Amino acid sequence: MADDVSRTLDELRQEALKLPLLERLELAEVLFDSVDAEDEYARSTDAETAWAEEIKNRVEELDAGTAESSPVADVFERVRAQLNQITNAQAQLR
Secondary structure: OHHHHHHHHHHHHHHHHOOOHHHHHHHHHHHHHHHHHHHHHHHHHHHHHHHHHHHHHHHHHHHHOOOOOOOHHHHHHHHHHHHHHHHHHHHHHO
């Protein structure tokens, strides 16, 4: 069976090399896109799995009372202060 696949791949490769340049480029683009799509799916699946685990861990910490938390007003104030620092730094660079 592996020999059949190898033979088919060799035949496909030989046929592809007979194509005009633009058609070979189009085929190459399609093949690259298919690999990229699979890789992107793997990355997104890995990220989703990692986030699901992180969320589970955070909920467990909250339930156990071991999580450090801050009131949302305090968080927003810290974010505003950091944004102001960035804006001021950027203004000084101009």
